[in-house]
Amino acid sequence: MTDMTDPRQTALAQTLPATVPFVAPERMEELRGAPFDARLGANELSFGPSPKALEAMAQSLSGVWTYGEPENRDLRLAIAARHGITPESVTVGEGIDGLLGNLVRLYVGPGETVVTSAGSYPTFNYHVAGFGGALHTVPYKNDHEDPEALISKAREVGAKLVYLSNPNNPMGSVHSAQTVQDMIEAVPEGCLMILDEAYSEFAPESTRPAIDVTDRRVIRFRTFSKAYGMAGARIGYGIAHPVVATAFDKIRNHFGVNRIAQAGALAAFEDRDYLSETLGKVALGRAKIIQIAQDNGLTSLPSATNFVAVDCGQDGTFARAILTALAARGVFVRMPGIAPLDRCIRISVGRPEELEVLAARLPLALADARAAVA
Amino acid sequence: MTDMTDPRQTALAQTLPATVPFVAPERMEELRGAPFDARLGANELSFGPSPKALEAMAQSLSGVWTYGEPENRDLRLAIAARHGITPESVTVGEGIDGLLGNLVRLYVGPGETVVTSAGSYPTFNYHVAGFGGALHTVPYKNDHEDPEALISKAREVGAKLVYLSNPNNPMGSVHSAQTVQDMIEAVPEGCLMILDEAYSEFAPESTRPAIDVTDRRVIRFRTFSKAYGMAGARIGYGIAHPVVATAFDKIRNHFGVNRIAQAGALAAFEDRDYLSETLGKVALGRAKIIQIAQDNGLTSLPSATNFVAVDCGQDGTFARAILTALAARGVFVRMPGIAPLDRCIRISVGRPEELEVLAARLPLALADARAAVA
Numbered sequence: 001m002t003d004m005t006d007p008r009q010t011a012l013a014q015t016l017p018a019t020v021p022f023v024a025p026e027r028m029e030e031l032r033g034a035p036f037d038a039r040l041g042a043n044e045l046s047f048g049p050s051p052k053a054l055e056a057m058a059q060s061l062s063g064v065w066t067y068g069e070p071e072n073r074d075l076r077l078a079i080a081a082r083h084g085i086t087p088e089s090v091t092v093g094e095g096i097d098g099l100l101g102n103l104v105r106l107y108v109g110p111g112e113t114v115v116t117s118a119g120s121y122p123t124f125n126y127h128v129a130g131f132g133g134a135l136h137t138v139p140y141k142n143d144h145e146d147p148e149a150l151i152s153k154a155r156e157v158g159a160k161l162v163y164l165s166n167p168n169n170p171m172g173s174v175h176s177a178q179t180v181q182d183m184i185e186a187v188p189e190g191c192l193m194i195l196d197e198a199y200s201e202f203a204p205e206s207t208r209p210a211i212d213v214t215d216r217r218v219i220r221f222r223t224f225s226k227a228y229g230m231a232g233a234r235i236g237y238g239i240a241h242p243v244v245a246t247a248f249d250k251i252r253n254h255f256g257v258n259r260i261a262q263a264g265a266l267a268a269f270e271d272r273d274y275l276s277e278t279l280g281k282v283a284l285g286r287a288k289i290i291q292i293a294q295d296n297g298l299t300s301l302p303s304a305t306n307f308v309a310v311d312c313g314q315d316g317t318f319a320r321a322i323l324t325a326l327a328a329r330g331v332f333v334r335m336p337g338i339a340p341l342d343r344c345i346r347i348s349v350g351r352p353e354e355l356e357v358l359a360a361r362l363p364l365a366l367a368d369a370r371a372a373v374a
Numbered sequence: 375m376t377d378m379t380d381p382r383q384t385a386l387a388q389t390l391p392a393t394v395p396f397v398a399p400e401r402m403e404e405l406r407g408a409p410f411d412a413r414l415g416a417n418e419l420s421f422g423p424s425p426k427a428l429e430a431m432a433q434s435l436s437g438v439w440t441y442g443e444p445e446n447r448d449l450r451l452a453i454a455a456r457h458g459i460t461p462e463s464v465t466v467g468e469g470i471d472g473l474l475g476n477l478v479r480l481y482v483g484p485g486e487t488v489v490t491s492a493g494s495y496p497t498f499n500y501h502v503a504g505f506g507g508a509l510h511t512v513p514y515k516n517d518h519e520d521p522e523a524l525i526s527k528a529r530e531v532g533a534k535l536v537y538l539s540n541p542n543n544p545m546g547s548v549h550s551a552q553t554v555q556d557m558i559e560a561v562p563e564g565c566l567m568i569l570d571e572a573y574s575e576f577a578p579e580s581t582r583p584a585i586d587v588t589d590r591r592v593i594r595f596r597t598f599s600k601a602y603g604m605a606g607a608r609i610g611y612g613i614a615h616p617v618v619a620t621a622f623d624k625i626r627n628h629f630g631v632n633r634i635a636q637a638g639a640l641a642a643f644e645d646r647d648y649l650s651e652t653l654g655k656v657a658l659g660r661a662k663i664i665q666i667a668q669d670n671g672l673t674s675l676p677s678a679t680n681f682v683a684v685d686c687g688q689d690g691t692f693a694r695a696i697l698t699a700l701a702a703r704g705v706f707v708r709m710p711g712i713a714p715l716d717r718c719i720r721i722s723v724g725r726p727e728e729l730e731v732l733a734a735r736l737p738l739a740l741a742d743a744r745a746a747v748a
Contacts, residue, residue, distance in 0.1 A: 004616070004617050004620070005617070006590070006617050006618065006621065007564075008481055008534060008564055008565070008566055009480050009481055009621065010479075010480065010481065010482065010483040010486075011483070012483075013479070013480045013481070013621065013624060013625070016624040016625065017624065018620050018621065018623035018624050019623065019624070020444055020445070020623065020628050021628060022444070022628075022629075024441075024443055024444045024445065026443040026447070027443075027445065027447075039440070042440070042441055044439050044440050044441065045439050046439060047439070048436070048438070048439040049438060049439065054435055054436075054438075057435055057438070057634070058432060058435060060606075061428055061431055061432060062422070062428075063606060064422070064423060064428075064431070064603070064604050064605075064606040064607055064638070065418050065419050065420060065421070065422040065423065065603040065604065065605060065606065066413070066416070066418050066605055066606050067398075067416055067418065067599075067605045067606055068606050068608070069398055069400040069401075070394055070396070070398050071394070071398065071401065073400070073401075094468060094627060094630050095627075095629070095630070097627050097628075097629060097630065098627050098630055101627055105384075105387070106383050106384065106387045107382055107383055107384065107387070108384065109384040109385070109386075112384075130624070130625045160382060190381075190382055191382070192382055216380070225441075229438070229439040230438055230439065231438075231439060231440055231441045232434075232437060232438040232439065232440050232441055232442050232632065232633035232634065233438055233632055233633075233634070234442070234629070234630060234631070234632045242378070243378050243379070243380050244380065246378070246392050247380065247383065247387065247392065249392035249393065249394070250387060250390040250391065250392050250393070250504070251387070251390065251504045253468060253469075253471050253472050253475055254394050254395060254396075254471075255396075255469065255471060255608070256468050256469070256471065256472055256608060257608070258606065258607055258608045258632040258634070258635060259606030259607075260431070260606065260607070260632070260634055261632060264438070
C-alpha cells in the first residue's frame with residue numbers, strides 16, 4: 001500500500017481530506033448500472049437555457065481557439081447597466097462555487113472564523129475548511145436560516161464572513177427583503193456578509209433588498225446555473241462595493257471563464273422573455289411536486305426556488321431510505337445532510353415527463369423505505 | 375476618492391495588487407478602436423480544434439443545463455489509457471493556469487520558497503505571490519531555461535517547487551528528454567518539480583521523458599489550449615504520482631470544468647490524425663515566420679513550439695517599439711518581459727493569411743520603431 005501522505009504539502013493541505021462535496025449523478029448511474037429516468041437532484045433547470053443563449057454558444061464555438069476575454073467586460077457591463085451600477089461593482093467567475101472559494105481566500109486566514117447555518121451549502125463549508133477557517137454554525141429556525149442567530153454568532157466569534165442564502169438551499173424557504181436588509185444593517189464591524197442569491201430569480205421581487213454598492217458590508221452572488229439553465233457552463237457573478245468586487249482581481253484565474261460560457265451568459269441575461277417563461281414553468285412544476293407529495297401523504301414546505309423540500313414525516317434514516325429507493329428506481333433526488341432538516345427530501349422541478357416518473361415511482365419507493373426501516 | 379483598502383481581508387490579500395497577468399487583445403483592440411488583422415500574440419492555434427471536437431461541443435450544448443461530471447472520468451480514463459497509467463495519476467482542471475494555482479496552494483505556505491527562471495511564465499509567478507510564496511529566479515542560459523541552475527537554486531533556498539517549461543515559453547527553446555530526466559533525478563528532497571509541457575505536442579518525441587508516475591518528484595502539466603486549439607474552453611491536466619495528482623481533490627472546485635470543454639477535450643484527444651495535420655501546418659507557419667524575419671534582417675531562435683521568438687537585434691526598448699508599431703498597424707504580438715530575453719518579440723503561428731499581414735506590415739513597423747527610438 002502506497003503512503004498517500006506528502007510531507008511537502010503545507011501543514012493545512014496535509015490535514016485536508018480528498019473529497020467531493022456531492023457524489024455526481026453520473027457516478028450513481030455507473031454504480032446502479034443504468035441511467036436515471038428522472039434527474040431531479042441537483043436543482044438544475046431541465047428546460048435548458050434560452051434558445052438565444054444556445055445560439056450564442058453555438059456561434060462562439062468557431063472562436064474557441066482564442067482565450068476568453070479576461071475582464072468579462074461585456075457581461076459585466078450588461079449586469080451593471082441592468083442594476084444602475086458601474087462594472088467595478090461586478091465580478092464574474094467560474095460559478096458561485098468558484099467565487100465563494102476566492103472570497104474565502106481573500107477574507108479568511110487560518111483559524112479565523114466564519115458563520116453559517118448548520119445544513120446550509122456544503123461547498124461553502126468546504127472552501128472555509130480548505131483555507132483553514134474555523135466554521136461556526138447556528139441552527140435553522142422553522143426551516144429558515146435565522147438571521148438574528150447568524151448575526152449574534154458572528155458578533156460572538158468575531159467572524160470575518162457570515163453566510164446567508166436567500167432563498168435558502170436546501171429548504172426552499174425565503175426571507176423578505178426587509179429581513180435581509182435588517183441583517184445587512186446588523187453585520188458587525190470587521191465582518192462581510194455573503195448573500196447567496198443563486199435561486200433569487202425564482203423568488204418574488206419582494207424578497208430582494210435593493211442593490212446598494214456603496215455598502216461594504218455585503219456581497220451578493222448570482223449565477224447562470226439555475227434560472228438561466230446553464231449549470232454546465234460554469235459562470236456566475238458577484239455584486240458588491242468596488243473595494244470588495246475588484247479584490248477578486250488580486251487572485252482570480254483571469255482567463256478562467258470559458259468563452260462559450262461568456263457568450264451564452266450574456267445572451268441568456270438579455271432574454272428576459274425566456275426567463276419569464278421559465279419562471280412560469282417552474283411554478284407549475286413546483287405545484288406538481290406538491291401534488292405528488294400530497295397524493296402520497298407527505299407535506300411539502302413552501303418553496304421560493306426551483307425545488308421543493310418534501311417532509312417525509314420521520315427522521316433522516318427514513319428520508320435516506322426513500323432517497324435510496326428512488327435512486328434504485330431511476331429517480332435522482334438529494335436531501336439535506338443535517339437534522340432536523342434531513343426529515344426532508346429535496347426534489348428539483350424537472351420536465352413534466354420526469355415528474356410523471358416521480359409520480360409513478362414515489363409510492364413504490366415509499367413502500368420500499370417503510371419495509372427497509374421497519 | 376474612495377478608500378480602496380479593506381482591513382477585513384487577510385494580511386496577505388491586503389498586500390496583493392489587483393492585476394491582470396496579460397493585457398487582453400480585446401482590450402488593446404478597444405484602445406486602438408479597431409480589431410486586429412492578425413492575432414499572433416497569445417500562442418493560440420488559429421486553425422482551431424478538430425472538427426470532431428467542434429461537433430462534440432455542439433452536441434453537448436443541449437446538455438448544458440446539467441453540471442459537468444465532477445471527476446472528469448471519461449477524459450481521465452482516456453489520458454490514462456494512452457499513457458498506460460491509472461486515472462488516479464491524472465487530474466483535470468481549468469487550464470494549466472488553474473492547475474498551477476491549486477498546486478501552489480497545496481505546496482507553498484507563506485514565506486516558503488519557489489524557484490523559476492527570470493522571464494518564464496508570469497502566471498505561475500502570480501500564483502506564487504498570491505499564496506505568499508517567496509520567488510527566487512535564475513537567469514536563462516543561451517535562451518534556454520537552465521536546469522542545473524534551477525536545481526542548484528532550489529537546493530540553496532530549500533524550495534518547495536521548482537518550475538521548468540519544456541518547450542519553453544516565451545523563447546521556444548527545448549531540452550532533450552535526457553536533460554529533463556537528469557533534472558528530475560536531481561530534484562532535492564522536499565521539493566516538487568513542475569514540468570510544464572503546454573507546448574510539448576509541438577516538439578519532437580525525443581524531448582519528452584518517459585512518463586513515470588511512480589516518481590513523486592515531478593508533476594507534468596498539459597493542456598488543450600495549444601496544440602488542440604481550445605484555449606477558450608479552459609481545460610488542461612496534470613500527470614503525477616497518485617499522491618500528488620489526487621491531492622487536487624482536497625481543494626479544487628469539483629464542478630469547475632465546463633461540460634462543453636469536457637466533451638470537446640475528449641474528442642480532440644482522440645483525434646490523432648487532426649493533431650498530426652496541425653503539427654504539419656504549425657511547422658509550415660514557423661518556417662514562414664522565420665522567412666519573414668530573415669527578409670527583414672532579423673534572426674529567429676529555433677522553436678519547438680507554435681511560436682517563434684524573433685531577435686530584433688537591439689534591446690527591450692527597441693523590441694517594445696516594434697511591438698507597439700505592429701499593434702498600431704493591426705498585428706497583435708507579445709514579447710518576453712525581462713532582459714536579455716526582451717530583445718525578442720514572440721510571434722505565434724497564425725493562419726497563412728495572418729502571416730501575410732505580418733509580412734506586409736513588419737517592414738513598416740520596423741521603420742516606425744527605428745524612428746521612435748532614434
